[in-house]
Amino acid sequence: MSRYQTHITDVLVIGAGLAGERVAIEAATHGLDVTILSLVPPRRSHSTAAQGGMQASLGNCAMGEGDNPDIHFADTVKGSDWGCDQDVARLFVETAPIAVREMAVWGVPWSRVVAGKRTLPDGRVIEEKKEKEGLITARDFGGTAKWRTCYTADGTGHTLQYTMDSIVIKMGITVHDRTEAISLIHDGERCFGTVARCLRTGELRAYIAKSTVICTGGYGRLYSASTNAVINEGSGMFLALDTGVVPLGNMEAVQFHPTGMVPVWILITEGARGDGGYLLDKNLHRFMPDYEPKKKELASRDVVSRRMTEHIRKGYGVESPYGPHLWLDIRHLGAKHINTNLREIANICRNFAGIDPVKDLIPVRPTQHYSMGGVRTNIDGAAYGLKGLFAAGEAACWDLHGFNRLGGNSLAETVTAGRIIGKKVAEYTLGASLTFNPELVEDAVKKQENRIKGLINGWHGKENVYELRNLMQQNLMDYVGIFRNGKDLQKAVSNLQELYHRSHKIGLRSSGVGANPELAQALRLPGMIRLALCISYGALVRTESRGSHFREDYPKRDDVNWLKRTLAYWPEGADLPELKYEPVKITELPPGDRGYGESSAGSEGGKNG
Amino acid sequence: MADRELTFEIFRYNPQKPEIKPYMQTYKLKETPGMTIFVALNQIREEQDPSLMFDFVCRAAICGSCAMIINGRPKLACKTLTNTLPSKIKLFPLPVFKLIGDLSVDTGTWFRHLSLKTEAWVHTSKTFDPKAQEERMDNETALRIYEAERCIECGCCIAGCATANIRDEFLGAAGINRVARFMIDPRDERTPAEYFEVVGCEEGAFGCMGLMACDDNCPMELPLQMQLAYVRRKMAAYGLGYKATQGVKLA
Numbered sequence A: 001m002s003r004y005q006t007h008i009t010d011v012l013v014i015g016a017g018l019a020g021e022r023v024a025i026e027a028a029t030h031g032l033d034v035t036i037l038s039l040v041p042p043r044r045s046h047s048t049a050a051q052g053g054m055q056a057s058l059g060n061c062a063m064g065e066g067d068n069p070d071i072h073f074a075d076t077v078k079g080s081d082w083g084c085d086q087d088v089a090r091l092f093v094e095t096a097p098i099a100v101r102e103m104a105v106w107g108v109p110w111s112r113v114v115a116g117k118r119t120l121p122d123g124r125v126i127e128e129k130k131e132k133e134g135l136i137t138a139r140d141f142g143g144t145a146k147w148r149t150c151y152t153a154d155g156t157g158h159t160l161q162y163t164m165d166s167i168v169i170k171m172g173i174t175v176h177d178r179t180e181a182i183s184l185i186h187d188g189e190r191c192f193g194t195v196a197r198c199l200r201t202g203e204l205r206a207y208i209a210k211s212t213v214i215c216t217g218g219y220g221r222l223y224s225a226s227t228n229a230v231i232n233e234g235s236g237m238f239l240a241l242d243t244g245v246v247p248l249g250n251m252e253a254v255q256f257h258p259t260g261m262v263p264v265w266i267l268i269t270e271g272a273r274g275d276g277g278y279l280l281d282k283n284l285h286r287f288m289p290d291y292e293p294k295k296k297e298l299a300s301r302d303v304v305s306r307r308m309t310e311h312i313r314k315g316y317g318v319e320s321p322y323g324p325h326l327w328l329d330i331r332h333l334g335a336k337h338i339n340t341n342l343r344e345i346a347n348i349c350r351n352f353a354g355i356d357p358v359k360d361l362i363p364v365r366p367t368q369h370y371s372m373g374g375v376r377t378n379i380d381g382a383a384y385g386l387k388g389l390f391a392a393g394e395a396a397c398w399d400l401h402g403f404n405r406l407g408g409n410s411l412a413e414t415v416t417a418g419r420i421i422g423k424k425v426a427e428y429t430l431g432a433s434l435t436f437n438p439e440l441v442e443d444a445v446k447k448q449e450n451r452i453k454g455l456i457n458g459w460h461g462k463e464n465v466y467e468l469r470n471l472m473q474q475n476l477m478d479y480v481g482i483f484r485n486g487k488d489l490q491k492a493v494s495n496l497q498e499l500y501h502r503s504h505k506i507g508l509r510s511s512g513v514g515a516n517p518e519l520a521q522a523l524r525l526p527g528m529i530r531l532a533l534c535i536s537y538g539a540l541v542r543t544e545s546r547g548s549h550f551r552e553d554y555p556k557r558d559d560v561n562w563l564k565r566t567l568a569y570w571p572e573g574a575d576l577p578e579l580k581y582e583p584v585k586i587t588e589l590p591p592g593d594r595g596y597g598e599s600s601a602g603s604e605g606g607k608n609g
Numbered sequence B: 001m002a003d004r005e006l007t008f009e010i011f012r013y014n015p016q017k018p019e020i021k022p023y024m025q026t027y028k029l030k031e032t033p034g035m036t037i038f039v040a041l042n043q044i045r046e047e048q049d050p051s052l053m054f055d056f057v058c059r060a061a062i063c064g065s066c067a068m069i070i071n072g073r074p075k076l077a078c079k080t081l082t083n084t085l086p087s088k089i090k091l092f093p094l095p096v097f098k099l100i101g102d103l104s105v106d107t108g109t110w111f112r113h114l115s116l117k118t119e120a121w122v123h124t125s126k127t128f129d130p131k132a133q134e135e136r137m138d139n140e141t142a143l144r145i146y147e148a149e150r151c152i153e154c155g156c157c158i159a160g161c162a163t164a165n166i167r168d169e170f171l172g173a174a175g176i177n178r179v180a181r182f183m184i185d186p187r188d189e190r191t192p193a194e195y196f197e198v199v200g201c202e203e204g205a206f207g208c209m210g211l212m213a214c215d216d217n218c219p220m221e222l223p224l225q226m227q228l229a230y231v232r233r234k235m236a237a238y239g240l241g242y243k244a245t246q247g248v249k250l251a
């Protein structure tokens, strides 16, 4: 009698967010048998939290007129500070409009163009054309030349995920929710699936597949202040890293969102600033025009976050028990606009801070928001290092975002990459056979069983998993944040190495029986700290500033030495990643000025070679 | 703010350890400013009892994971500030749904079943043409669909519904609202007869007793009363012999 269930499928998708479900649909459309695993029911994935929208150059609304994939391409490459792969960016911008329209056929109630004149918050009058009425409209979102962000009122991620999942249900695709992949089964050359733990009963299962796709989203919760859902702990990334042969790309590229609401870190979407919100300091002075006269509050995310931090450092922050913060002011947009177009923001303020944005100022602070780095793949989504392993969405480094992602480009990435990579996965899988060595599977499961026994019985020590996790989060927040420097980064690396060793001595305080949450956290923590080390060490070694990676001691972009992508490997038994580098593919747009009017910082000017 | 000491009484039961019968466990906690049930439960788990089971994902009233019975009412725990409650706080898992352990219930399986039963996807004979411009839709219609689509499948309306508590297959307000979402959608080609099969019965629109507990309990403030009335009206009209000609949309 076997101790664990074995499931066999053609394609195994780990993650049921937008990327995972889109890949699954594409593979199933090709007649393949697909199984999706997810920590939570698909509709509770983090993708539902995206409110702002997704970028696609439809060019239907007045402010988007004349938009096309070329302009979207230029925005994306500049946004990435030339860190992205330009072949990928090209493929992406050409496919994004198709992906948006496909979602419309499947059921997303995109907001549409309404003909007529209207006055923007800054006083400009625009006119939406009659001939465009009823087509998919777009809003403004940080850092783009045209209004290109398609949306559904204030619930873009929600409607995308619900629609995507409705197709998964319609197609009868198998979904095992409350199931956590805890290791990959591989022989150093090929991936055969995963060992997973059931989060209902605690039992282990083996999933064996011709191809495995990691779509597990970001790692926001490595930081103590993050806009991300609490399940975003980067597990898919460390599963891949743990193989020793699959590298993670650009882990030091971490995006901060300018406006996480103090103290719960719930994101106040760009829409608030896109619709005309201001940032104010403790004197209620609107300070962004002082730094960025042209783009003001709508400069790219990393620029706004940095300016805010700079302004706080100069002593203009508002003191609070949770540290200094700034104010977001949307009062002048009026009750009607706030209660309809920005309803979700209004609700967040009322429910989680007890304030009314129609009358009150919103306390905000830059907060960890997006992981540009992830499982390094080629343009087909195939992971480096292991055959049969793919990745898509925030978990991947496909490399669309380079060192900074544009707002609205990640939702677009999930559905666009899902569509493209799903097809590549299908092609690969149709040509693959299901051969595997049962001993390999047996060993992989046994290894996890032993880990679990060790944790439950405290064989290796009695370290407290929550204490270690909190220390890790604080280290990243304090030393690997918006402003970085060699001294702090070195401190982070040493501290994290020590925590890493301690994480091997975790012992549970509870029984570990059934769907025990402490055990789940304990199984994840060493992997999380490995990711934290990839981030900190990558940041320490990269002696330049690029996109969201800003070094106070190396404030300029250095294209001579650093126009390259970091690849972090984790050799067996190591306590630090091994870093390798590869060139960045530049095909159309050579490195230049990002054009965000940040000349005063002198950082990403780009004329510095 | 007065420093309150909060007393949590929490339902405990682990189906994997059936030898231990369900019981109530008490935890004490100092209230901090801005504390929600999310903050409190995590603090209890991390500092007092790491075995405590509950579900949070977004902690921002978006994902629908964290509904539970808080002092007698179904609510989202992440959206409930402790300063709106007395210092004694009683927590139970939602009824109707299968218990996973302590405060964690399986709403996901229930709602997937609901989607299957109501075929909650756009039924269309059209195939997607990647080269074509999108079909037009009036923005008002898009907003009306979105209004019904805002349901986050939290289960609060189901847990508080007398019918759902006694009738296993009852769609509940969330289910009927879901059907309304597709009835409103001009892209969905289903006929009144097809919808009638799904909701024109005691398990659907006619099983509802109209006491409106659901409407009060919905954290998204969906107009459930309105949607229930809308679907019931359509179905009653159809059921009473008003046979719309084939293919005519309800909305």
Ligand SMILES: Cc1cc2nc3c(=O)[nH]c(=O)nc-3n(C[C@H](O)[C@H](O)[C@H](O)COP(=O)(O)OP(=O)(O)OC[C@H]3O[C@@H](n4cnc5c(N)ncnc54)[C@H](O)[C@@H]3O)c2cc1C
Pocket (backbone or CB within 6 Å): A014, A015, A016, A017, A018, A019, A020, A037, A038, A039, A040, A042, A045, A046, A047, A048, A049, A050, A051, A052, A053, A054, A055, A156, A157, A179, A180, A181, A182, A215, A216, A217, A218, A227, A228, A229, A231, A232, A235, A236, A267, A369, A370, A392, A393, A394, A395, A407, A408, A409, A410, A411, A412, A414
């Ligand atoms: C608050 C917020 C707002 C945002 N707004 C926008 C926006 O307006 N526009 C935009 O473009 N982007 C936005 N983003 C970013 C965007 O939402 C995400 O990048 C995107 O949704 C990620 O999708 P995904 O499918 O890659 O991952 P996710 O949606 O995070 O899904 C991950 C899936 O993996 C599963 N999973 C994880 N680990 C495991 C495991 N070990 N085993 C099994 N399953 C696992 C999870 O259960 C989940 O189903 C926002 C992000 C945040 C935090």
Ligand code: SF4
Pocket (backbone or CB within 6 Å): B157, B160, B161, B162, B163, B164, B172, B173, B207, B208, B209, B210, B211, B212, B213, B214, B215
């Ligand atoms: S009105 Fe109908 S659906 Fe709502 S709680 Fe009452 S019986 Fe349930």
Ligand code: SF4
Pocket (backbone or CB within 6 Å): B150, B151, B152, B153, B154, B155, B156, B157, B158, B173, B174, B177, B217, B218, B219, B220, B221, B222, B224
């Ligand atoms: S209708 Fe409201 S209460 Fe019911 S599941 Fe949906 S969001 Fe929750």
Ligand code: FES
Pocket (backbone or CB within 6 Å): B055, B056, B057, B058, B059, B060, B061, B062, B063, B064, B065, B066, B067, B076, B077, B078, B079
């Ligand atoms: S945790 Fe998502 S709704 Fe409460």
